[in-house]
Structures are given as C-alpha cells and as structure tokens.
Amino acid sequence: LYRGYLQVSLPAADLKIGRQGIDWGFGRAWNPTNPFFPVNPLFIEKEEMAGTDAVTLLLPIGQTVSVELLAAGRPGLDQPALAGRGRGNFRQTDYALTLYEDGELTLAGLDVSRTIAQAEVHGAVALADGPDSDYNSFTAGIDYGFPGTTLKAGLEYFYNGAGERDEKRYDFLKLLSGDLQFAGRDYLFGGLDFEVNPNLRFQGCVVSNLNDQGLFINPVLIYSAGEASSLSLGWAGFQAGKGDEFAFYPDIWYFQFQRFF
Numbered sequence: 001l002y003r004g005y006l007q008v009s010l011p012a013a014d015l016k017i018g019r020q021g022i023d024w025g026f027g028r029a030w031n032p033t034n035p036f037f038p039v040n041p042l043f044i045e046k047e048e049m050a051g052t053d054a055v056t057l058l059l060p061i062g063q064t065v066s067v068e069l070l071a072a073g074r075p076g077l078d079q080p081a082l083a084g085r086g087r088g089n090f091r092q093t094d095y096a097l098t099l100y101e102d103g104e105l106t107l108a109g110l111d112v113s114r115t116i117a118q119a120e121v122h123g124a125v126a127l128a129d130g131p132d133s134d135y136n137s138f139t140a141g142i143d144y145g146f147p148g149t150t151l152k153a154g155l156e157y158f159y160n161g162a163g164e165r166d167e168k169r170y171d172f173l174k175l176l177s178g179d180l181q182f183a184g185r186d187y188l189f190g191g192l193d194f195e196v197n198p199n200l201r202f203q204g205c206v207v208s209n210l211n212d213q214g215l216f217i218n219p220v221l222i223y224s225a226g227e228a229s230s231l232s233l234g235w236a237g238f239q240a241g242k243g244d245e246f247a248f249y250p251d252i253w254y255f256q257f258q259r260f261f
C-alpha cells in the first residue's frame with residue numbers, strides 16, 4: 001500500500017495522518033535532503049515514491065513561506081523519525097531547509113531552485129551523521145525547455161558521500177538491504193521529454209556511474225487516450241562490467257497500462 005491517509009484542511013494548517021508520499025527536494029533524479037524513500041532514477045515509475053507512515057502538519061506563513069513538521073515510523077527504529085522543513089521564495093528563488101533526526105541518522109539539508117529564461121537551475125546539499133560515519137552529499141542540475149518546441153532536457157550531477165569511488169569497495173549488502181540507494185560516489189543523469197503530439201510522448205533517460213562507467217538507459221513511448229488512461233512501452237537496460245554496481249541488474253522490456261480515477 002503506497003497511499004492511505006486522512007487529511008484535514010483548516011485555514012491555519014493542514015494535518016495529514018497515514019501512509020503518504022514525502023516529496024521533499026527540488027532534484028530531478030536525486031534528492032539527498034529527503035530521507036523518506038525518495039524517488040530512484042533507476043525505477044521504471046520514476047514519479048512514484050514509496051509511502052511513509054507519518055503524521056504531517058503543514059503551516060503556511062504568509063504568501064511565500066511554509067513550515068512542515070513530521071513524525072514518522074521507520075522499520076528497525078525504536079523511536080519515531082522527527083523532521084521539519086521550511087520552504088520559501090526570496091527574489092524569485094525557491095529555498096528549502098530540512099532538519100531530520102531518528103536516533104541513528106541526523107541530517108541537515110538546503111535546496112535552492114531558480115528559473116533563468118528557459119532554464120530551471122537547482123541544487124541541494126545534505127550534511128549527514130549516520131551510524132557508521134558522517135558524510136556530505138550534493139546535487140547540481142539544470143532543466144531546459146527549447147523555445148518554439150515541445151522538447152525539454154535536463155542534466156543533473158550527484159555526489160554521494162556515503163558511497164565509494166573504487167568498485168572493489170562497494171558495499172553491496174547495504175545496497176541490497178536498502179540502507180544505501182547507490183553504492184558509488186559520482187553520478188550523472190541526463191533526461192529528455194518530447195511531446196510528438198497531444199497524445200504521444202517520448203521520454204528517455206541515462207544514468208551513469210562515473211566511477212566504474214556503468215550505464216542505465218531507459219527510453220519509453222507513452223500514449224495517452226485522454227486524461228484518464230495511458231499506455232507505455234519501454235526498455236530498461238544496463239551496461240556494466242564484472243563487479244560494477246549495475247552488473248547485477250537485469251535488462252527488461254515492459255508494457256504498462258495506467259487508469260486514473
């Protein structure tokens with residue numbers, strides 16, 4: 001069950017209780033400031049994140065500032081995770097400050113995003129103190145819409161302070177258990193979105209582990225029969241050498257039908 005919650009909206013606050021998506025961070029592929037099951041760029045359904053059992057209180061402050069307070073249960077933890085996020089806009093720039101503590105991991109993060117002409121530039125930095133060591137992670141990216149066309153493209157670099165640059169030192173046990181999202185240190189994401197016509201769209205992305213040169217490639221055609229349903233035909237493939245991070249992932253063709261209610 002990804003979603004199932006009760007929401008109460010009041011003039012001064014919004015209260016949400018149950019399993020919900022925590023959509024923190026401005027990144028396109030990675031959000032190091034989001035410790036709650038963030039989106040993984042290797043997933044086929046890139047916009048769908050796993051749900052988190054939580055109580056969330058959203059407090060709007062004026063027209064451009066809001067504060068979100070959260071208490072969540074996490075598997076394997078004896079105490080709830082506590083987090084807070086303040087978000088605002090100053091001089092056409094979006095900012096978000098995140099604080100997180102669960103008894104094992106302490107994290108502080110800052111996200112920044114700004115639109116310049118046809119481009120959206122964003123970045124994030126996270127300072128974390130984990131059970132094994134402290135580490136820093138950050139992202140820097142740009143999304144660009146080409147004028148006069150329906151083509152959009154994006155690039156994003158991710159520095160994973162919890163990973164390793166040497167593939168011989170990858171911690172595959174933590175990767176398989178979910179304690180690590182990625183085993184390497186440096187990654188690059190490239191994506192594009194092209195609307196062929198109002199019903200047909202082509203999307204594609206490439207994720208590169210810059211340390212071992214492994215690649216993930218995911219082109220997909222999406223046909224939308226109105227706003228209520230869509231058909232997707234795609235391929236998710238990996239190119240990697242023996243011992244590389246992506247060497248254990250299978251290549252798949254997939255056909256997906258979605259119906260929205």
